[in-house]
Amino acid sequence: MKNRFVKITLTLSMLVVMAVPTQAFAAEKCNINASNLLNSNFSNLYSQLNNLNAANGKFDTAKLQDLLKQYTNKSTGKATTPATPATPATPAKPTTPATPATPATPATPATPATPATPTTPSTTDTTDNASLGSYEQQVVTLVNQERAKVGLPALKVNTKLAGVAEKKAEDLRDKNYFSHTSPTYGSPFDMMKQFGITYTAAGENIAKGQKTPSAVMNGWMNSQGHKDNILNSSYTEIGVGYVTDASGNTYWVQMFIRP
Structure with a gap:
C-alpha cells in the first residue's frame, strides 16, 4: 500500500515538472514544440500507469488519465501579455503672439472743420x-x-x-x-x-x-x-x-x- 502511494506521488510530480518548462519555453519563443513534448511525456506516463494498474489491480487509471488530460489542456494554453499602451505625446504649448508695437502718434493735422451754413455776405478787404x-x-x-x-x-x-x-x-x-x-x-x-x-x-x-x-x-x-x-x-x-x-x-x- 505504501509503495503504491509513493509511485503515484512520484508520477504526479513528474507531470508537474514536465508541464512547467513547457510554459516557460513558450514565453521565450523556444523552437521546441511544447505540445508534442507533453504528448510524448504523457504517453510514457500512461504506459507506467498501466504497469502500476497491472501490479496492484486497484488503481483507477481511467480517472487519472481524465484528470491528466484536463491539466494538459490548462497547461498548454498560452497567456498573452497585454501591450503597454503608448504614453500620449504631450501637446506643445501654444506660443504667445507678439504684441504689435504701438505706432507713434505723428504731428498730424486735426480733422478739418465741416463747412458752415452760409451767412449773409459782406464786403471784406x-x-x-x-x-x-x-x-x-x-x-x-x-x-x-x-x-x-x-x-x-x-x-x-x-x-x-x-x-x-x-x-x-x-x-x-x-x-x-x-x-x-x-x-x-x-x-x-x-x-x-x-x-x-x-x-x-x-x-x-x-x-x-x-x-x-x-x-x-x-x-x-x-x-x-x-x-x-x-x-x-x-x-x-x-x-x-x-x-x-x-x-x-x-x-x-x-x-x-x-x-
Missing part, C-alpha cells in the same frame, strides 16, 4: 499781397501752387480773415488745446461771425508741431480732409495764422471762405 508774416505768406503760395496743379484759381488773401486765423493760433497755444472748437470762441464759424466775417461757404485747417511751411503743407496734403479744403473750388479767399510758444512749439491755422 482782400488783396493779393496782404501784410502777412513770411511763413504765412509761404503757406498761401504753396496752397495756390497745389490748386494750380488741378486747374483751380488761386485764393486771395483776406487780411481780416488772416487776423482771425492768427487769433485762433494764439488761442490754441494759450489755452493748451488742439481742436476746431475753441473754449474761448466756439466753432471756427462762430468765431468768424464774432469778428465780423460773413460767408456763403467756410472751412478751417489746423496743425501743430511742423517747423516749416512746406512741412505743414505736406501734412495737410497727405490728409484727405485737409486736402479737400485746400482744393475746394467753392472757396475764393484764405487767411493763415502762425505762432510759436516759449518751447518752440508751432501752431498753424488756415481759414477759407467764399463771401
